[in-house]
Amino acid sequence: MPTDEEPCRPPDDLLAQAIELVLRHDTVTISLLQRHLRLSYSSSSHLMAWMEGRFVQPLDEKGLRHVIRPAGAPPAEPRVALKASKLVSNFYFLAPTFRIVSGGQTGAELAALDWAIGNEAAYGGWCPRDRRSAAGRIPDHYLLTETPSDDDAQHIRWNVRDSDATVIFTPGDVLDGTSGRAVRLAQELQRPCLQFHPGLRPGDLSRFLAQHQVEVLNITGSSSHSSTTKIIEISLITTSID
Incomplete structure (x- = not known):
């Protein structure tokens, strides 16, 4: 029986597809498995966990997973990294320079951070002093920088200021206090919002990002964690086109 430390072995047919895919690359991500094998994020994460130490190395200090290439295996296929993020068929393909910014305050903001961490995308952002949020202290594994003030206005302003654009996820048309403040700050600072x-639709988000050539995206809003995650996963692709 598998233990918590040893993930269950994936089905042979899926494992064969995954290994063939992995060996075509020098580095791999969870989103690569998700996209090419048409798996959920959870299934892709489990598959990656099983292959770690067998076919892929653990994440290195740069956040990369290098492929463990068996003797006699063919070299990786040549790939050209994107120099800038771009729109392809309603998906926004992210260049290595793309970065998510969030304050970790709401379900939408935590969803953005969790997506970035899970998909090995760069992220960061400002949060209130002492990592304060309405739900309590923001967990330390979110790598955010505290502002000098515990006033929400400061971290919201600085996240808008430091980003190319802001997207506000809301469950309806009405903006609440925090979301409305972000809109006003984006207008004041002349940032797309x-x-x-x-x-x-998700394609609307992708086209917005492409229109404004966004490489640093601030995400906020009052939508739930799950609904925000769903839209981000559909809209953004974290690897180069291959």
Whole structure:
């Protein structure tokens, strides 16, 4: 029986597809498995966990997973990294320079951070002094920088200021206090801003990012963690086109 330390072996047919895919690359990500094998994030993460130490190395200090290439295996296929993020068929393919910014205050903001961590994308952002949030202290594994003030206004302003654009995820058309403040600050600081509500589609987000050539994206809003994650996963691709 597998232990917590030893993930269950994936089905042979899936494992064969995964190994063939991995050996075509020098480095791999969970989102690569997710996209090419049409798996959920959870299944892709489990598959990656099983292959770690067998076919892929653990994450290195740069956040990369290098492939363990068996003797006699062919070299990786040549790939060209994107110099800038770009729109392809309603997906926004992210260059290595792309970065998520969030304050870790709401479900939407935590979803953005969790997505970045899970997909090995660069992230950061400002949060209130002492890592304060309405739900309590922001966990330390979120690598955020505290502002000098515990006033929400400061971290919201600085996250908008330091980003190319802001996307505000809301469950409806109405903006609450924090979301409304982010919109006003984006207008004041002349930063592009999109309120993403249920009337929009994931492609609308991708096109907004492409229109403004966004490489640093601030995400905030009052939507739930799950609904925000779903839209981000559909819209953003964290690897080069291959």
